[in-house]
Structures are given as C-alpha cells and as structure tokens.
Amino acid sequence: MAEQHRDSFLGRDDVNSIESILADDAIDFGTDFHAQHIGGDAVFTWDYERTRPALSTLYEKAKVRQWNANDLPWDTDVDVERVAVELGGAMAGMRDLLVEAEGSPVRSWGDAEWNRFAIESFNHRLSQFLHGEQGALVCTAKIVETVPWIDAKYYASTQVMDEARHVEVFARYLDEKLEGHYSVNPALQLLIDDVVGDTRWDMTYMGMQIMIEGLALAAFGFMHFVTNEPLLKQLLRYVMADEARHVAFGVISLKEFYAGLSQAEILERQEFAFEAALRMRDRIMMHAVWERMGVDRADVTRMLFTLREAGTNPFQAALFSKIVPNCKKLGLLDAGDGWLRDRFTEIGVIDFENAVDTELEYELLDAGAAATA
Ligand SMILES: [Fe+2]
Numbered sequence: 001m002a003e004q005h006r007d008s009f010l011g012r013d014d015v016n017s018i019e020s021i022l023a024d025d026a027i028d029f030g031t032d033f034h035a036q037h038i039g040g041d042a043v044f045t046w047d048y049e050r051t052r053p054a055l056s057t058l059y060e061k062a063k064v065r066q067w068n069a070n071d072l073p074w075d076t077d078v079d080v081e082r083v084a085v086e087l088g089g090a091m092a093g094m095r096d097l098l099v100e101a102e103g104s105p106v107r108s109w110g111d112a113e114w115n116r117f118a119i120e121s122f123n124h125r126l127s128q129f130l131h132g133e134q135g136a137l138v139c140t141a142k143i144v145e146t147v148p149w150i151d152a153k154y155y156a157s158t159q160v161m162d163e164a165r166h167v168e169v170f171a172r173y174l175d176e177k178l179e180g181h182y183s184v185n186p187a188l189q190l191l192i193d194d195v196v197g198d199t200r201w202d203m204t205y206m207g208m209q210i211m212i213e214g215l216a217l218a219a220f221g222f223m224h225f226v227t228n229e230p231l232l233k234q235l236l237r238y239v240m241a242d243e244a245r246h247v248a249f250g251v252i253s254l255k256e257f258y259a260g261l262s263q264a265e266i267l268e269r270q271e272f273a274f275e276a277a278l279r280m281r282d283r284i285m286m287h288a289v290w291e292r293m294g295v296d297r298a299d300v301t302r303m304l305f306t307l308r309e310a311g312t313n314p315f316q317a318a319l320f321s322k323i324v325p326n327c328k329k330l331g332l333l334d335a336g337d338g339w340l341r342d343r344f345t346e347i348g349v350i351d352f353e354n355a356v357d358t359e360l361e362y363e364l365l366d367a368g369a370a371a372t373a
C-alpha cells in the first residue's frame with residue numbers, strides 16, 4: 001500500500017479533492033495495533049572508524065543531555081479548560097475567519113461551543129503528538145538498522161531512547177491530565193507508513209527527521225510559546241531540545257549523502273519532500289474534533305479549502321518556516337534546475353528560505369535546555 005500511495009500521489013488528479021481527503025480519513029488503523037511492512041535492508045558495516053566528527057559531536061551531546069521523564073513536576077494541578085482556551089485564544093484570528101467563511105457551519109457558535117472546541121483541539125493535538133512520537137520511535141529504530149555509517153548508527157540509537165521518552169511523557173500527560181483521547185489522524189499515519197515503508201534508507205530520514213520532525217518542532221514551539229501551564233511548558237521545552245538535535249542529525253547526514261547522488265535521484269528526493277509538505281498542509285485535518293462537535297466533515301473540509309485558497313491559513317506559516325530552510329540547507333531547493341524552489345515559489349512559501357534553520361536553532365535550544373536542566 002505504501003509504494004502505491006506514494007508513487008501515484010503527486011500526479012493524481014484527485015490529490016486535492018474533498019472526496020479523496022474524506023476517503024483517507026475513513027481508513028481504520030485498528031483499535032489495538034496497526035502493522036506496516038518496513039522497507040529496506042538491515043545493513044551491517046565492518047568499518048568502525050569514526051570518520052564523521054559532526055555526527056560524533058552530536059552523539060556526545062545526546063549522551064549527556066538525557067533527562068528522566070519522572071523528574072517533571074507531574075503533581076502540577078492542570079486546569080485543562082484554562083490551558084485549552086489560552087491556546088485557542090492565540091488562534092482567535094482563525095476563529096473569526098471560520099465564523100465569517102461562506103457557508104460556515106460554526107456561525108452560530110457561542111463561547112460555550114468555542115471553549116469545548118478548544119478543549120477538544122488541545123486533546124486532539126496532544127494525541128497526535130503522542131502518535132507522531134511513536135512514529136518517530138519506529139522510524140528511528142529502522143534507521144539504526146538501515147543507515148550504513150557507524151557514527152549514524154551510534155547517534156540514531158540515542159534518538160531511539162529520546163523518542164521512547166517522548167512517547168512516555170505525552171502518554172502520561174494525556175493519561176493523567178486529559179480525558180477522551182483521539183486515535184491517530186489517518187493522513188498522518190498514511191504519511192508515517194510511507195516513510196517507514198520506503199526501501200531507501202535516506203527517505204525514512206528525510207520523511208521523519210526533516211519533514212515530520214520539522215512540523216512537530218513548529219507545533220511544539222507554538223504551544224510552548226503560548227502556554228503558561230508549568231508542567232506542559234517544561235515538558236515541551238525538554239522535548240524540543242531533543243527534537244532540534246534530531247532534525248540536525250537529519251540535515252548533517254543527508255547533506256553528505258545527497259552530495260553523491262545523481263540529478264535524477266535528487267529529483268526524486270525533491271518530489272518526496274514537496275509531496276510530504278503538501279500532505280501535511282492539506283490533508284492532516286481535525287475531522288475527528290469537528291465530528292465530536294457535531295459538524296459534518298465534508299462541510300468543514302470545504303470551508304477550510306476556501307480559506308486556503310484565500311491564503312489565510314496561519315498554520316501554513318508555522319509548517320513551512322521549518323521545512324523550507326531545512327530543505328535549503330540540504331541543497332534540495334536549488335539542486336537540478338531548482339525544481340523544489342519553483343514549487344515552493346508557486347505555493348507562496350519561498351520567503352521562508354531565510355528563516356532560522358534547525359541546525360542553528362539547535363544550538364540555541366540546546367543551550368537553553370542545559371541552563372534549565
Ligand atoms: Fe520526538
């Protein structure tokens with residue numbers, strides 16, 4: 001399923017049709033577990049020489065920056081409605097757009113509905129963080145097996161531990177502080193399946209370390225900036241310091257690997273990056289939240305499409321502010337004939353190319369985490 005989905009996605013006429021989005025959204029990933037075939041070979045290297053100092057440095061940092069989830073202030077009394085409304089308040093501009101949109105199904109909503117929507121959205125977001133972290137855990141374990149370089153195997157193994165801890169903290173926060181969790185967003189799981197199912201080791205890196213982690217870092221950063229809830233703020237702070245290291249790992253490794261690829265192989269990577277970006281922008285929606293609120297999924301999808309066409313989706317800025325500079329750093333923007341630069345220009349996000357890239361940001365976050373540890 002993974003191959004088929006990826007290979008045909010960009011060229012498909014129905015890529016942006018409401019029917020195709022709703023069809024993906026209806027996929028059932030099971031109640032107890034979901035199995036996805038892992039692509040690629042387990043690679044054993046006999047070259048144990050440490051020839052990649054940048055990865056070695058990252059590995060040394062990862063070893064001393066481990067933290068224990070038990071040390072977070074779990075006894076904090078969390079007022080979920082307050083936290084959720086605070087986060088929802090930061091999206092007030094979006095709320096106005098939704099109310100005023102043509103054919104809006106939320107025009108009659110008052111404060112009670114919006115407060116409930118804020119709580120459900122908060123719950124949904126943290127639930128997706130949890131499922132996404134498990135995706136990262138599985139992908140990173142695969143990278144340990146498939147990457148041919150010993151320095152990368154060493155580093156990736158520290159990331160496996162980091163991701164386990166991230167799953168642990170989000171699961172515990174959801175379990176102890178919130179009720180009514182959400183199952184994985186189908187569009188997110190489809191993307192994770194494609195990323196872990198690809199037979200080329202570097203595609204799992206690119207899909208997880210650069211694209212999905214780039215998105216996660218933007219989402220964590222937003223929530224960390226807005227919330228004053230001390231447990232959540234500290235939890236996100238710690239997770240973000242790890243995540244920035246993870247994206248840096250992807251950038252350092254792929255920059256080296258891409259330098260040895262042919263133009264045709266680079267184009268495949270550019271297409272993969274662009275497709276993943278579009279899927280994250282257009283297809284990962286909060287259908288389950290709207291449904292709990294009694295709003296029809298098709299109605300809300302239609303409304304969000306209208307808003308996107310008007311260029312008023314604020315989520316887009318956060319998403320691409322990480323992805324575009326990281327693609328630039330990898331040399332993917334201008335490789336070949338600049339195919340990816342042209343695509344990002346067409347969808348109006350090329351201006352983010354000079355936003356701070358994650359390797360630089362990592363130094364800042366890492367220093368901050370060390371100071372607060
Ligand atoms: Fe993570």
Ligand SMILES: [Fe+2]
Pocket residue numbers: 136163213242243246
């Ligand atoms: Fe990560």
